Amino acid sequence: MKSELVLDAKGLACPMPIVKTKKAIAGLESGQILEIHATDKGAKNDLQAWARSGGHELVKHEEDASVLKFWIQKG
């Protein structure tokens, strides 16, 4: 999936993955996609809930080895 920006949040614990995601998405335009790489297992449910409450959409997520990947489309 094509993304506008890739955010490396690997090795970061809550709340940092979302703090950084929030900052990164602020710089995007509506409809553009942010790709996030994280290792904190809690990031999955939190990113999903955060995206929903912020009007963004989690369009895809993947899990390979220990890295979680998310694609969020800015609302």
Next chain:
Amino acid sequence: MTHAMTTKEVTQKIIHREKMFILDVRNEEAFQDWKIEGEQFSYLNVPYFDLLDGVEDILDQLPTDQAVLVVCAKEGSSIFVAELLEEAGRTVSYLSGGMKAWSEHLEPISLGSLNETGADRGEVVQFVRIGKGCLSYMIISEGEAVLVDAARMTDVYLDYANERQLTITHVFDTHLHADHISGGREIAEKTGATYWLPPKDATDVTFEYAALEDGSRVQIGDTKIDVRALYSPGHTIGSTSFIVDERYLLTGDILFIDSIGRPDLAGLAEDWVGDLRESLYKTYRELAKDLVVLPAHFMLIEELNEDGSVAEKLDILLVNNHGLNIEDEETFRKMVTENLPPQPNAYQEIRETNMGKQTPDLEAQREMEVGPNRCAVR
């Protein structure tokens, strides 16, 4: 510096029925699924990601006349939010280790003496896993101890035994657990104790064990505190109870204080409902009524006695426990097979871990055990 409240301090507040306000900053789903329960606790759930820009919006919802505890999954986000609240002039604490630590906290509570006439009176210590509602037991006499249904936090039991200079001689599991990972086998390996499992639950296990069968007996210490096994299937086909010193009845996951065991966690509810009925309505009813029931779980924080223990006389449960008072067998069958609560998180993987078929690392074990135990039907 924001104040960290330990799981032990929170436990003391629950036992003493103190007031506290919990600001839980996990996502809504996680909060709905499982939270810190206290009779006098009140709650506000606002996810931390809604507070990144500031806490002004929630200030008027936080009391100033009682302790406020900020809680999250692993503590990082609760520290973040607690610092924002401190900057706004509030005094709050965060839960050290978060819900991860809460799930693992074990509070040892002595139930007192076993044998009132002996020189060494012996003792039963109940280890209350307060966050998950799991109960395990150490039965002690004259420097020897046996363990029943130990949790995976094996150091807690080993340190406790070490501090009191006790030798652990036998380790039992009343059944193959589906809601938590047993520490029994590891403790037995570390101490040289014998590890016992009911063979009917152990058909697929990958390790050696001693067969725990109806009438199996061990004695602890020179005064011979007697621990006797009583076959009581229904939650699983192997489920076994214990009678300790003719005073205590350890019921495993068959009978709880305000609920009874569920027969479906190994996928055989229809087959085992008859066994459950027989154990509850026949086997237990034939026992001495003044036995004190010690279950392997509690469901509601209201079940804690004043000292924090979970225990009640059998004759009282025979009257008050709804699950022991359903005359009609068909009604009973329906109650324990239909409309059951959701199954515990990852219960299949937990069963396989307890069989020795999976060996997940510590972090994976923690993930598997997240949430309440859900072993009962009410």
